[in-house]
Amino acid sequence: MADTDNEPPLVDTHFHIYTTDLPLAPNAWHRPPEDAGVDRLIGLLDEHGIALGVVAAASLHGEYNDHVRDALRRYRRLRATAIVSPSISIYELERMRDDGFVGIRLMWRTLDQAPDITSPEYRRLLRRVADLGWHVHLIERADRLPVMMEEIAASGARMVIDHMGMPDSARGVDDPGFRLVLDALERGNAWVKLSAGYRFRPPSLAIDFSRDLLRLTGGERLVWASDWPFAAFEGRVTYGETVAALSEWVPDPAMRRRIGGRNALELYFM
Template identity: 55%
Template sequence: MTVATDTPLVDTHFHLYTRDMPITSWAWHHPPEDASAEQFLALMDQHGVGYGVVAAASLYGQYNDYVIRCCRKYPRLRGTAFVRPDTDMYTLERMKADGIVGIRLFFRRVPDPPDLNSPEYKLLLRRVRDLDWHVHTLVSSPALPEVIRAVEEAGVKLVIDHFGKPDERLGVDCPGFKALLAAVERGRTWVKLSAGFRMPSREAARSYAQALLRVSGGERLMWGSDWPFAAFESGVTYGQTIADLHDWVPDAATRRLITADTPMRLYFGA
């Protein structure tokens, strides 16, 4: 494995939780141990990572309390949250003041996926736009074009996890991935190079990254570790996720764009 000679400044995708938090009845995974802010900050320091963006964990649904308190306590952190579509402006503004930078919409493995064409979600998307937040999502590939369309029509920034999770059978040729590439070119969508260990193979992850780099030149791409590697806890290390990034993006200047310049601007206003 290639040893990293430089390290990301910002990890834009990881989860924080404790096992005593209320978990949803439809949770697809039950974590074997805590993934606390203090554990992750120590890991960041060990690897020289400066800042982090917490991805709201679908396992805990609307229980954003722990993530919000962590972002409030540690200025190095920002986060996203699951919110109900009728959440009022004052609540959202308070969340922004505490370090929340966007909402997470989850369409996979949930009993009632969001309907972005409903009046309730159109209202929520307008409030997200007013706050200068973004929508952070992971969508099965066939549904991705419609989600992109709805978010773009609302004038909201969109951040898509895990290479857009292309259809394993079609890879870079699947319609969802092609829609993602087109959205990146239009300039309101960002994609995370993250969770390569969840892809069908190392070669598949590399091919997705290469396609995204061809379209973007590194602009509108970011990196995330996906710590604590839910369902892969014993098979992945943080160092491996950094080494994967070096495999996907061999050029140091492009890595700097992906792991520092773009996420600092999008999440930290720097």
Template identity: 55%
Template sequence: MTAQVDAPLVDSHLHIYTRDMPIADGAWHHPGEDASIERCLAMLDANGVTFGVISAASIYGTYNDYVRAALKKHKRLRATLMPDLDWDIRILEQYRDEGFLGIRLLWRPKETTPDINSEPYRRILRRCADLGWHVHLTERPERIAHTIAAIENAGANVVLDHMVLIDTDEGVNDPGFKAALAAMDRGKTWVKMSGGFRFKKPGLADQVARELVAAGGWDRVMWASDWPFAGFEHKVTYAETLAKLAEWVPDPAMRHCITGRTPLRFFFT
């Protein structure tokens, strides 16, 4: 019965790549094995997951070619991309028509970030809004409120990674986490329930999950595996991410929203 309630499952954040792709300067991670589209689809099928959203792998920069080929071949997939700020609207429209639906700003590893209020960023954020795209954001807690506000002001939606990943002493009381909850309440921000294994402070991921479910479990939270678990390869299994979700969201009806209804509306309509 539970499987019927949960279906169809949407994995809202996973990666595909091969090690022979051109890695970006300053990449934070160098994979030890391929995460091919064939492995990815086999993993989804083995776990009863129907749809997948490929998150742009920042370690490969703006090389979106492998993901683009996967989208053309497999209609059960959508994706975000790492943008080149010099692309004009015609290039972005072509990406949209091929199944891309947003850009990724992975700014959490950066000690200093670009000026999101600069003309090039104002332009691409507005183009995201015009295309109906979202901005997939990974940011540090002390900067997240400012970055979300700039994206909102441009008219684009925001999707936050890994339960906001506010891995600080303040935890759920951190101003950055409170800012994320407030953004969810304003109606243009969603959060991915993923990456609990990335939290360093014991028990914090569980606390964050409870807060997010209480704040937006019916319409602002989406489940994701984060496969192939970059930096944690062979320490996490796909099945464990689904089991953790069931622990965080014991209500089958709400779990159906988080794994199916909400991501289907957001990514596939």
């Protein structure tokens, strides 16, 4: 009988692909030190027995999504999110959907001044996202999260929150942003990625965050991700370590299979 206790996740729901020659956005917070292209990524997925993957739009490149589109066309086992202008047309979004895009990313946590998500342009974009059956993939500061979550919920779009909400490590599970993430899960309109534990100080805090998420959801609407190639942490984390972290965060094998498999399939591939 196969050892199912150590099965790898079926889907990696968050990684980036880029090369050092890609154009950087004016407000890029990091400059990649080496190429992290799609062929290298596919090699890692295969090496670790992971069948499917989701490219998360990298804010480093702003609205430049061409390399992701090309990767989706080459590898049908991939899906992706994109950073887009709120003025993008429904026709462009439909073509992106046909290529394998499944959502938009609002990565506003690093911005001192975030765009106005209540503006007519963003409300129109969110409605189009909902109409396409896409999701809004976000990470934002705690003080700006309530308005953002309210607008996304009102649009009818699904909401997917990065890295357990990226709580303030000093506040732990009492971080206001993390409590908002729990509230969103309880309302039923949000999904959360168990990922990027290496970014917490200490990394063991990720166990506390994941246990609270598991207690609330029973494993529903949680997915796993590697966050490869570990922007700003290159050389300090390996892909295998992120796979192993899931077993620390979710000790029960059956629940790991749900989080690493069924949940992610329903969200990204159906």
